[in-house]
Amino acid sequence: MRDWSKKRGLSIEEKKQKVLEIFHESKDVFVLKDLEKSAPKRGVISQSVKEVLQALVDDDLVHQDRIGASNFFWSFPSxxxxxxxxxxxxxxxxxxxxxxxxxxxxxxxxxxxxxxxxxxxxxxxxxxxxxxxxxxxxxxxxxxxxxxxxxxxxxAMKNAVDVAKSAANRWLDNSWALQTWCKKRFEGMEDSLDSFFKENGLTDDIDYVT
Structure with a gap:
């Protein structure tokens, strides 16, 4: 007998978790259109991605910055x-x-x-x-x-000090990787990108936490 029952849709919290997994598993930087293509593979329809993404930004789980004419989003597991x-x-x-x-x-x-x-x-x-x-x-x-x-x-909470140090150093690695990635993808904007990252804390004298 065929089951005609409808499959329950994902809640907003489930959608947020699915989209967050895309960031954490790829460790990449996205624009909205990229996420609208990737999210349906996780069960999140493209029409709801913008709303879910804004909720993640509001919760400080995803970072958003505007570079040039585009908005970029990223979030790292640490x-x-x-x-x-x-x-x-x-x-x-x-x-x-x-x-x-x-x-x-x-x-x-x-x-x-x-x-x-x-x-x-x-x-x-x-x-x-x-x-x-x-x-x-x-x-x-x-x-x-x-x-x-x-x-x-x-x-991670039980080892708070070690986690904080490790997370800070991973943030530094990720920031440098993000800076390198942006320079490769947006040739000709190197000076603007350098200024942007310095304004957000990635200065020449920054170093690992020991």
Whole structure:
């Protein structure tokens, strides 16, 4: 019997992952038209590539720069692990700040109870602490989601210092490779490309992190 059920389309997150794989597996630089040709092979229709690409740029998972009349896009695998580590560190700092704030409000409430009747001020402080506790619980749930991340990314987080050094050096290699690639592809624009890369941190005195 023939199955007439329709195949479920990819969600936006699935599309983002598919397009990101194109960058990470090829380690190449793309223009929009190139991605619109490659993405359908991954199950992402060409009409949705522009929207997906913009979402990746907004999430800082893909870089975008305009050189001449064209927009170029790229993303290297090492950057994903570094971004994940930074996100976890940011969430951890936010949790610590919220816990400290809750503790301070709790102390004020306990002090206000000494020999005093309930007051509007105390009720307001209690409501504020309860709201912060809700936000803290939600933040902890969000941070816990990272525990289900890819094992390789979790391993990278456990070795944060080595990962950061290695990622920085790979970024330098990739940047030099990108500069060389652009000069070969856009002959006659060497001076403009040199200026562009220097403005974005690839100066003559930059060196590997040791």
């Amino acid at each position: 950057e994903a692990a570094v971004k994940l580590k930074n996100d976890v560190q940011q969430k951890t700092r936010q949790l610590a700040d919220q816990e400290n704030e809750i503790a301070l409000i709790g102390e004020k409430i306990q002090e206000s109870r000494k020999g005093k009747e309930d007051s509007d001020d105390r009720a307001a402080k209690l409501a504020e602490m309860q709201q912060l506790e809700i936000e803290l619980r939600l933040a902890k749930q969000e941070l816990a989601q990272y525990a289900d991340s890819d094992p390789q990314k979790l391993e």
